[in-house]
Amino acid sequence: MSIGNAAEEDRPTVGQTLQQARVDARLTVDEVSTSTRVRVPIVRAIEEDDFSRCGGDVYARGHVRTLAREVGLDSDELVARYDAEHGGRPEPTAAPAALFEAERIRPEHRRPNWTAAMVAAIVAVVGFVGFTLVDGSGDSEPSAAEETPSAHPSQSREPSESAAPTTSVPADPKPSDSAIAAAPADKVTVRMTAEQSVWISAEDHNGRLIHEGVLQKGKSKTFTDDKRLNLVLGNAGGVKLYVNGKEVKDVGEDGQVQRLSYTRGDPEAG
Incomplete structure (x- = not known):
């Protein structure tokens, strides 16, 4: 038409x-x-x-x-x-300055601290001289090790090098983005996190409206039902969606209205 x-x-x-x-x-x-x-x-x-x-x-x-x-x-x-x-399509707004703060403000390379290096060198020299004086005050005869060098110097060093192996302690793993705490198997659980402001509507399996409104950027919302949840996303590209503990990829594009329905067995692949 x-x-x-x-x-x-x-x-x-x-x-x-x-x-x-x-x-x-x-x-x-x-x-x-x-x-x-x-x-x-x-x-x-x-x-x-x-x-x-x-x-x-x-x-x-x-x-x-x-x-x-x-x-x-x-x-x-x-x-x-x-x-x-209604006045034409609005121009896209510039991203907040805070998003580019890390790119715009880069730490300058720090110049070498020559004062600290000189102090460390002086301390090392003084320590070495002190150790030499103390060591020289004892018996001046060469020790057995000095008179008869070891035939295998590399072997004599191996025990000391391997006596205290260093082990790295793994850092505590960060929680995965797709980990949804306590998603019960006998219910359908949907969690939404807004990366942009998103208008959402949610209904239970009886068609009863359980939520409608704008989910502001950075906020999250969780819905549960015994059988099924019906969703309407006003800006599908601006939301991260997790169903029964699994992230749903490619929910939609920016500005796209998407209608979705999930049960306890969804999604087959998160």
């Missing part, structure tokens, strides 16, 4: 376009919500051009794209119209 042929002043809004396409497709709001997993209140709000419940422009674009596909519209064209109606 094409949505770009109408004159600019006569063209309906994004919400009106989605609503009309849904009606033309003979679909109810409940049916669209069930198939897309976008909650009914959010579907209704979007059709009324109220995007405040989406949690931000990134999530609003994801919902618009998903609903457009469901009702047979060109999702790219409708998202472009959303950007035009």
Whole structure:
């Protein structure tokens, strides 16, 4: 279905376009919500051009794209119209300066401490002279070892060299990123850690909403259920996901709305 042929002043809004396409497709709001997993209140709000419940422009674009596909519209064209109606697509923000602090501030190579080296050399010389004077005050006759050199000097040194072998104590291993403490085998456990701010929604196996909102960057959230957990990620590329103690790779891309469902046996490979 094409949505770009109408004159600019006569063209309906994004919400009106989605609503009309849904009606033309003979679909109810409940049916669209069930198939897309976008909650009914959010579907209704979007059709009324109220995007405040989406949690931000990134999530609003994801919902618009998903609903457009469901009702047979060109999702790219409708998202472009959303950007035009809401001030354009925002420029990507620069990464915080703290992220590059380690690269920008490099410690300078320290110059040799000649004063300390000279003090150490003087101490060594004084110690050697003192040892020589004390050793020379005893019997001046050469010892048996001095009169008769050992035929195998290398063998005489081996016991002293091997008498006290040095052993390195391994450092305590750091905990693995994928280690999730106490993931019970009789439940499904999902843990999310946000690397970017991520809008998430979680439902139990009965379809009951147990959480909805934005998980701020650096924060984590854990959900459990006896049978199954249904998830919606508004920015799939910005979250680390662990299911039943195993990390799930390639959850999605930045800005992508991802709908996932996990049971006690998932994932087969973490």
